[in-house]
Amino acid sequence: ASLILTIDRQVQAEVETILDRAVADSGSIAGTIIVENPRSGEILAMAVVPEFNPNAFRDYKSDAWRNRIIADCYEPGSSMKAFLLAAAQRLMQALGAFADHRVNLSRIESRPMPPV
Numbered sequence: 597a598s599l600i601l602t603i604d605r606q607v608q609a610e611v612e613t614i615l616d617r618a619v620a621d622s623g624s625i626a627g628t629i630i631v632e633n634p635r636s637g638e639i640l641a642m643a644v645v646p647e648f649n650p651n652a653f654r655d656y657k658s659d660a661w662r663n664r665i666i667a668d669c670y671e672p673g674s675s676m677k678a679f680l681l682a683a684a685q686r687l688m689q690a691l692g693a694f695a696d697h698r699v700n701l702s703r704i705e706s707r708p709m710p711p712v
Contacts, residue, residue: 602638607631611641619645628665634682 611629619627624645631641648660662668 602633602640603642604640608641608643611643615643615645626664630665 611631615627615629618624627643627645629641629643630639632639642663642665644664646660648656648663650661653661
């Protein structure tokens with residue numbers, strides 16, 4: 597059996613820079629980013645903040661030893677947003693509505709659902 601790594605060094609470096617900046621700017625305690633090739637499913641980059649160096653694990657608290665992307669559970673709403681966006685993009689492309697338009701996601705507000 598073979599293990600083939602698909603991480604792109606340049607994409608990984610850029611994603612780590614973007615995530616570090618976003619976590620610092622927002623005052624968050626943690627953040628994650630995954631960049632995936634939608635055609636092949638290959639993971640091109642995966643970044644987690646706070647970072648953990650396994651060569652110096654004694655320098656970290658034990659809860660920092662995990663990769664949050666792989667080990668943590670996420671609410672269905674959070675993980676489904678990417679699929680909803682992909683479906684909307686596919687529909688807009690099929691309708692010819694996606695010529696040179698870009699969607700500014702920073703203007704979209706996230707609000708909690710009202711109780712049922």
